Amino acid sequence: MKGLFLVEPVVALYAFSSFLIYPLVQQYVYRRLWQELTHTPYPISDNASRCADNNNSSSNQSSYHEEVQRQASLFTLYTELFSTIPSLVVTLLLVAYSDRGGRKVTIVMPLIGTLIYTLALLSVSYFELNIYLLIAASFFSSLFGGLGTFLGGCFAYIADLCEDGRQKTLRMAGVDMMIGLLSGVAAISTGYFLRAAGFNWPFITSALCQCLNLLFAIFILEETVTNTNAVISDGSPHRSAMKQMIYGVYYMFARASHKNKTLLVLLILIFISFSFAYVGGSSIMTLYELNKPLCWSEILIGYGTAMSTTMFLASFVVVSAFTYWGVPQLVIVLTGILSVISGMVLLAFAKTTFLMFMVRVPMLLSIMPFPVLRSMTSKIISKSDQGALFACLSFLESLTTNVSTAVFNSVYAATLAWYPGFTFLLSAGLCVIPLLILGAVGLTGLDVAEEVKDQEPLFQGVEDIVEDQNSNHSVLT
Template sequence: MKRLFLVEPVVALYAFSSFLIYPLVQQYVYRRLWQQLSNTTYPISDNTSRCAGNSSGNHSSYHEEVQRQASLFSLYTEVFSTVPSLVVTLMLVAYSDRGGRKITIIMPLIGTLIYTLTFLMVSFFELNVYLLIGSSLLSSLFGGIGTFLGGCFAYIADLCEDDRQKTLRMAGVDMMIGLLSGVASISTGYFLRAAGFNWPFVTSALCQCLILLYAIFILEETLKKAPTDAVSPDGSPQRSALKQMIFGVYKMFAGAKCKTVLILLILIFTSFSFAYVGGMSLMTLYELNEPLCWTEILIGYGSALSTTVFLTSFVGVSAFTYCGVPQLLIVLMGILSVISGMILLAFTKTTLLMFIVRVPMLLSIMPFPVLRSMMSKIISKSEQGALFACLSFLESLTNNVSSAVFNSVYAVTVAWYPGFIFLLSAGLCVIPLSILGVVGLIGVDVAKEAKDPEPILSEEEDPAIDQNDNSPLVS
């Protein structure tokens, strides 16, 4: 059978199968916890809100307790899966330079399939819902979404010789993720209403089996031959790869044109990611709570609308760059987009406003590719791999920690003010805003001192061409 150098079908089906069940996870846990705590059937309504007629004190107290338990469930899942996933990501990404890119694609696919099949068993046989925490830990031993996307982007980078071709293929991957995840999110609500939880899990599992077969038997490996230094003197290729990765990160900081600016940009990247991902991770729980009490149909539409930020942010970066808008200003607009959306979200009490509140957040992903582009320009070309390996690790760590922290805060504050968590997210965005102002001053000074014809933080480089972005799918 002829093999193909085409990784896009893997990304497309992975995005669809993942977002087909992602909105169902919190909904399923929520319903099971409701049944356990109230000993009653979960209220299902064809109306836009399940709160009508269920506003008694009993139901209100049940909602608060279920919200608290569900957020703690998410917290436990994040805590148990974060460390193994990060360690495996480092190992696989480091080893892929010698063992090939396919291992970073196939291993996360196996882990995702294990998690989906476990979910199907728990749903079909009505097993203990806390078994899902154990399956999350098991699947994290195969890597996570960061490992998968890192492997796919590295695969594309191996194939593309010129920057333009690389840009188009990587941009296509980002657009594909946004589009198919949106389609899956919309169909999830109708799928759940028509067939229950089991059939969406079956469909997702079948898609993942198809992806796995394609990745193993049809997808061609880009690295045919391992480098001569692949094996260390003691015969440990993985340890040698890790040593080289650590040395590469050290060289990246040591050889940077301006270490201070690089460190500040990394701080902006991680602090903004912490605030944004943490707030977005509680959207579904907030929609299930009173007074919204959204149905599965509305949650599907809401999730789909949230995924459009990948498309609108990409269009925004391209348009602003074409018009000559400075890179720092693009990052500023992205952060302000998140702040305004989170503040409005904290006071949202109606379904219409819940949809409208997503509009000011349509540019919220813009800071990620722009910051990557700015950091990439500061360091030399020989340390680009070390930079993106470091960013991938920090992003995965930040996203998992922020989700755990925000879930724990939400469990404490949901009884007296559920929207507090979004005000906290908006408040934390002040940190990257402040650091951004410092970078604006330092960047200009460094450029003048270096007497560069082109400043370090040049405003003419197109940030949209750096599509090594594996920013969060809330995702």
């Protein structure tokens, strides 16, 4: 059976299955912590908000509410800390190794890890096990890679298939749009799913979708890298992966011209600084919605998450239009950063359900910088180094995502008592950093990259030199 060169179905099903449980994890932990701290059932109401019920409750329940908020944010912090390092190491190894070992390994391995975590989540929920087992499950699943590994492999897969820079930008933006659309559909259904069937059935549905996705990735998705002989002379795939990581990332920078090297570094700095500010602020939104005075129900959280994901669709449409009209890519990135700043500032002062929904409107273009920056960096790197490039980007993106989530959750726990919206103002303030770097790129004219010719991977030559030196050394001895 002939395979398909389509990674988009894998991304779509991954987004649906992940976002089917992602909004529920924080809610599940929140409810379990409420039961453990208060020794009472979690207050479930058919009203749009639980605040009306909470206002009639005692001051003790209000203090319990703040303590649960604090413990839930710390739980997220611990989860991120224990899963960060393994995920980062695996991301570097697998995505860089994919230049010779094939892209499918970077796609299949994270799918296995996600399935393991989902099954662990189902077990904890069904058997009512200790919720801190989820931290151990997160650590174990991170050994298979994470979202950064998966997306790094998918973007490298697309880069292999696209010769034209415009086509590459549109297809990478299309992947982001696919994530937004399917995660939005999943987010809307989570609230009703939870209300009708509890936590277990969404977890089971997600696991089944992930099994289907895994079968598609293994048996139907075609490989784009034809040279999949990853074993070197000593027969050690692990050594080959290490060499691929070290030599690939190093020579990606070493062989570039001075101008391209400077532009590459600046673009990566924009990418990680913007990712830190945006992801960090977004990671607090569910906890903020559960907190007073909003006290959102699971239905409203589902709608809020779904509305947030419409920014993927809006960003794709605007990126496509701007690319068609020939708008400079730096302008597209600038528009996206300003969109995040305006949305985060308004979010810090949103105290009603209507305003909480409306702050999503100015953030509709917030996803635009990611595909554009990936495309810009990909165009100034030779085709043989795409895996090394996206390994580097995925590593840095995963690092900033995990660190920002940990930092913003700890800041939220510390500032919860006096101003819960402070974290959103912090996010908006940190967006100034990528703005300044973007201005430096525009003013110096570095955004016009020099043409890069495709070359054979230099690390292969380095391996030959090392082997020759070893042979000479053995003769002399």
